[in-house]
Amino acid sequence: MSQTLLLDTHTFIWFDVQSTRLSASAKQLIADTKNRKLLSAASIWEMSIKVGNGRLQLIGDLSTVVRDQVSRNGIEILPVTADHALTVQSLPPIHRDPFDRMLVAQAILESSVLISCDPNIAKYPVTVIW
Numbered sequence: 001m002s003q004t005l006l007l008d009t010h011t012f013i014w015f016d017v018q019s020t021r022l023s024a025s026a027k028q029l030i031a032d033t034k035n036r037k038l039l040s041a042a043s044i045w046e047m048s049i050k051v052g053n054g055r056l057q058l059i060g061d062l063s064t065v066v067r068d069q070v071s072r073n074g075i076e077i078l079p080v081t082a083d084h085a086l087t088v089q090s091l092p093p094i095h096r097d098p099f100d101r102m103l104v105a106q107a108i109l110e111s112s113v114l115i116s117c118d119p120n121i122a123k124y125p126v127t128v129i130w
Contacts, residue, residue, distance in 0.1 A: 008116035
C-alpha cells in the first residue's frame with residue numbers, strides 16, 4: 001500500500017547524503033517508488049537560512065541538491081499555502097520551531113505521514129514514522 005510521505009528537513013538531508021543517522025524504516029519508505037514523497041518549501045527555506053548563516057553544509061549547492069532529489073527520487077516540492085499557514089494557528093504550542101509547526105500543519109492538511117525523528121513532532125495529531 002502506498003503512502004504520502006512528508007520529509008522533515010533533517011530527513012531530507014540525511015537521505016541525500018545516505019547518512020547512517022537515517023533510520024532503516026525511513027530509508028526504506030523513502031526509497032519505495034510506490035510512495036509519494038514531499039519536501040516542503042518551508043524546509044527549503046529553512047535549509048537556505050542555515051546554509052546562508054553557516055549552520056548547515058551540504059555536499060553541493062542547495063538548489064542542485066533539491067533538483068537532483070526531485071529528478072532521481074521523485075521527491076515533489078510541496079508549496080506553502082494560505083490554508084497551511086492558517087492551520088498553524090490552531091496547533092497547540094508543543095513545538096517552538098516555526099518550520100516544524102508548518103510541517104505538522106502540512107502533514108495534517110495533506111493527509112501525509114511525517115518522516116521525522118523529532119520527538120516533539122510526534123506529540124501532535126499526525127502520524128510520524130522513524
